[in-house]
Amino acid sequence: MNPPREDMESALTASQSSHASLRDLHSISPAHLMARIEHYEGREKKGISDVRRTFCLFVTFDLLFVTLLWIIELNVNGGIENTLEKEVVRYDYYSSYFDIFLLAVFRFKVLILAYAVCRLRHWWAIAVS
Numbered sequence: 294m295n296p297p298r299e300d301m302e303s304a305l306t307a308s309q310s311s312h313a314s315l316r317d318l319h320s321i322s323p324a325h326l327m328a329r330i331e332h333y334e335g336r337e338k339k340g341i342s343d344v345r346r347t348f349c350l351f352v353t354f355d356l357l358f359v360t361l362l363w364i365i366e367l368n369v370n371g372g373i374e375n376t377l378e379k380e381v382v383r384y385d386y387y388s389s390y391f392d393i394f395l396l397a398v399f400r401f402k403v404l405i406l407a408y409a410v411c412r413l414r415h416w417w418a419i420a421v422s
Contacts, residue, residue, distance in 0.1 A: 352404045359397035
């Protein structure tokens with residue numbers, strides 16, 4: 294029932310040699326380690342993360358979309374120049390969409406300033422806007 298001693302010794306030797314080869318494979322030379330460190334440092338020097346860039350792009354498209362809708366509304370209600378004068382110069386809270394456009398501009402400025410220029414990592418700018 295017990296395996297012969299020579300088979301156990303050969304299995305042990307084979308096991309030790311496989312561990313030695315695995316150790317050699319996973320050892321990292323100092324040059325390789327420095328290359329990895331420089332790679333990660335290069336990542337940190339990258340200007341802006343992909344998620345942050347996508348969010349800033351989303352905020353920009355939000356401003357452009359609200360602006361486009363406001364221009365369409367100005368054009369539909371009797372021409373851009375006449376309606377623009379009525380909505381901006383003679384502002385009426387109940388009939389003007391100028392305040393929505395101003396809120397979109399404010400939201401754009403706050404979010405771009407906070408997340409692109411200052412690179413904040415907190416949610417307060419989104420809550421404020």
